[in-house]
Amino acid sequence: MGRILLQSPGPHLGSPEQTRQIMWLVVLSLLPASLAGVYFFGFGALVVLATSVAAAVVTEYLWIKYVRGKEVRADGSAVVTGLLLGLTLPPGISPLYAFIGAVVAIILGKQVYGGLGSNPFNPALVGRTFLLISFPVVMTTWQAPWDATTTATPLSLLATGGPLPSWGQLFWGNVGGSLGETSVLALALGGLYLIYKGYIDWRIPTGVLGSAALFSLALGIPVTTTLFSGGLVLGAFFMATDYVTSPVTPAGRWLFAIGIGLITMVIRQFGGYPEGVSFAILLMNAAVPLLEKLTWPKAMGAVQ
């Protein structure tokens, strides 16, 4: 009778992979894109990124400690939010806007809902969209690589019929655009690494990029232009795959991803904004609870 039956609630298998580690790996995988941004757009880009990350971290710290009166656990999610927001901003923007965006992203995007895990919308995109509709001119003034002159993004060239950059330029990233969205090579490196590690689901980037590619084939737009310009790659790998704001069911993920690809292309082709990735992801974020309801698997043996 010396044996004791130990009972404890599940899960019974522990994993050394904690939220903090996953978040740091995401930061690591965003490093190539951040470096590419700084390489192409110079010191100003570095200041924007640093401001955005610092503002996000400090806001989160102050809110949890003084507004909620709770112990602060550094899970690294504020760093990811700040970095992602910074990467979606125009490189020449004043750091003041990065600061405003980061505060909005952390407070309105995440903390009013109770913090990480409860937010319905991707916080970084809440911050970016807030900036875009509040300061439309500042948010659409683009800087040419290695140059302080302003330029047009490939997507606005596509809309106005200007000369398009070669797909090689788009691939390496020396074109106008948001700080971290221009280099497809750097983004793909980070994104594929996350898929390889199993931290993000391949279904979501595949669905987003695949549906956008099919849509542009149907409309007769060059597929490389569609995929390699604008924020599509950044959004597909790093924003649509956010654990909190994407569906948990595989079928739901497919629908979610295809929805993002299609809405992005509809906004790009027919809408008033030249780029629609952030709106598309926010709209599909809102649909996540309904998509999960729709695709929830039946329990075995359940009778309907």
Place this chain on the structure above:
Amino acid sequence: MLQGLFLILVSSALVNNFVLSRFLGICPFLGVSQKVETAVSMGWATTLVMTVSAVVTWTLERYFLLPLGLEFLRYVVYILVIASMVQTVETVLAKTSPALHRSLGIFLPLITTNCAVLGLALLVSLKGYNIVEAAVFAVGAGLGFTLALSLLAGIRERLEWADIPAAFKGAPIVLITAGLLSMAFLGFTGLVAQ
């Protein structure tokens, strides 16, 4: 012709969504969005009322109010039509689906005072649509209303379990969510030239 109708549909459902960009019908938007099932039923009921009342008010406007020079009676007549429509829907629902009737509660008769329905009828006469366009416009408005209501209801079901700060519990967080939703719908701006 068909393309024009399609654009009217997209415009009234998404671009100029009655709830999220015209800010009409906020009362049921906040009041009946606790559960997805109820929200969807409310959406269908409102769509039905909208479509029928748009067609009826269009006919009355064209063949009764305008020829007799009684445009100043527009509001009274429209409200009369809408109220009797809602009464009909309520009677039918109470007989056929008492459970749904109970869960919609006071918000079902309140469709009468839903400014989205009256707003729709007034917009139809303002825009000078013909009867088919008016019906399509109404269906789009109803679908957009249903979409906005079910999206918000889906999110609100999730918020039941969230550790929301005390100051933001209840109405504040719903209004913030509605605001963010409306911000996302701005992406459709310019999809249809107005």
